[in-house]
Amino acid sequence: MGPLQLALLLLSASTCLALLRVPLQRRRSIRSQLRADGALDDFLREHRPDAFSRRYAHCFPAGTPSLRLGRSSEKLYNFMDAQYFGQISLGSPEQNFSVVFDTGSADLWVPSSYCVSQACAVHKRFRAFESSSYLHDGRTFGIHYGSGHLLGVMARDTLKVGDVSVLNQEFGESVYEPGSTFVVARFDGVLGLAYPPLAEILGNPVFDSMMAQTSLDQPVFSFYLSRKAGGNIDVDGELLLGGTDEALYDGPITWLPVTAKGYWQIRMDSVSVQGIKTFCPRGCAAIVDTGTSLIAGPTNHILGLQQLIGATPTSIGEFFIDCARMSSLPRVTFVLGGVEFTLTADQYVRKEMLGDKELCLSGFMAVDIVTPQGPLWILGDVFLTKFYSIFDRGNDRVGLALARHPANS
Structure with a gap:
């Protein structure tokens, strides 16, 4: 390899690295929305038989006989209060979704066009048949919540977060989202940023894929969350992939x-x-x-x-x-x-x-x-x-x- 080819190779490699800013929007939480609509009492009576812990989703693989709180692979979601959402896209051409960037879970999932639940009808749904880069996986997954559960099928496709593309990213297409929790949620899906042991979906979580494909400057991400929506700042929050600001x-x-x-x-x-x-x-x-x-x-x-x-x-x-x-x-x-x-x-x-x-x-x-x-x-x-x-x-x-x-x- 000559000096010119080496220089071009190094230039090409350096352009693959990125410091990626993802603007976050702060919206009214599910709890606030239900309270304003006068429906909070009914919702909590339906989903809260005893204590506060029922508001959190304890996730475990389908078929697990019991909820064992000592397991290191448990996951928590708080869909009652999630507020900070950002945009991603899946497929070719791109299909956009609003997701919670969640450090308390490790999976990426969005609703499928084949979903039969009321919750999916009011959210954006992934249309696999329109994506030329879609790869069907065939496996199924289940995530069980205190107030319901989520069932779906696994797939691979091109994920785009800001200007960074992740090829062949494993993700879940939900086909069944019972209950009212997901109906009132303002986000379409969840993008988990925790460690791989928390993942329900086999394969690399999104950030692990980014690290493996050397998409970022550093194996680091950081969050800035604003106190109030609509304040005198450019965004309500920011996720920075690849470093700190x-x-x-x-x-x-x-x-x-x-x-x-x-x-x-x-x-x-x-x-x-x-x-x-x-x-x-x-x-x-x-x-x-x-x-x-x-x-x-x-x-x-x-x-x-x-x-x-x-x-x-x-x-x-x-x-x-x-x-x-x-x-x-x-x-x-x-x-x-x-x-x-x-x-x-x-x-x-x-x-x-x-x-x-x-x-x-x-x-x-x-x-x-x-x-x-x-x-x-x-x-x-x-x-x-x-x-x-x-x-x-x-x-x-x-x-x-x-x-x-x-x-x-």
């Missing part, structure tokens, strides 16, 4: 090693309220999950925390806070890697309008998930709107830094 955060990055490669699971030192009452004082396991909007923890800890912040329970599982008391509410601090990550009431209380009335709701939720490392906490979007999050597959670590928000956002 220093313009979106301040101060040093706190790096936390992944302790179990399924979820983006880390060790949390403790949780305290106003520096006094401490939960999980000897440390506990936590996951960083963009697909969950709230912060979740073991029931006994969360109920104690709700009392300390003055949250009042209701018959439908919501915890309300008196909006007039916001300025007097305590700070809640999560200690990670010896560093304090503190949320004020303005950051952990969700404000929503119901007609002309403002509601203030707690951003904490009780859910009991048992892992080999102990009870699991979930750091969802309530936490991640304040802290820029970095997911480093090359070094198996999570980075957190103070997100840079406009003063009036």
Whole structure:
């Protein structure tokens, strides 16, 4: 090979690498939509026979005889509150879909044109017969949820995220989505960004395919989530594939090693309220999950925390806070890697309008998930709107830094 050919080869290789920005839209959550429509009580009565944990989907392979909470391959989704969605395309020519970019799962699925459920009728559906790059797989998959289940068939096709194309990406075409959860969801599907052991669909998850096809600058992706939709910023959020954006955060990055490669699971030192009452004082396991909007923890800890912040329970599982008391509410601090990550009431209380009335709701939720490392906490979007999050597959670590928000956002 001559010098000219070598130079051309290196140039070609360098152009394959990308730093890819994916704008995220923040929309009204399913819970907020149902509340505005006056249907939240009926929905929760239908799907919530006992505790908060029923709002989360515990996913396991079809045929699994029981839900074994100690399994490392469990997955969580929080379809009641998912808010941040982005665009992808599948097929040739491209067919566009709105998906949740979810670090709490590892599969990519969208509705199929052959889906017979009401949920599919109100969402975009993948038309396999129109794609010249489509490859039929033939295998089936099932994902079981506390409030229903999802059945589908597996396929391969060209996936495009921004300007990056992934060839022969495995994904699921859902053909049966019973229940009302998916009917009111604003997104079409889910694109999982967790580790491969969480995948229901055999084959590489999307980010693993990107790494294998050397599509990105670094085996890293990062999230910036805004506090309010429609603020004075260009986008409601951003997923950056291939690196980080220093313009979106301040101060040093706190790096936390992944302790179990399924979820983006880390060790949390403790949780305290106003520096006094401490939960999980000897440390506990936590996951960083963009697909969950709230912060979740073991029931006994969360109920104690709700009392300390003055949250009042209701018959439908919501915890309300008196909006007039916001300025007097305590700070809640999560200690990670010896560093304090503190949320004020303005950051952990969700404000929503119901007609002309403002509601203030707690951003904490009780859910009991048992892992080999102990009870699991979930750091969802309530936490991640304040802290820029970095997911480093090359070094198996999570980075957190103070997100840079406009003063009036």
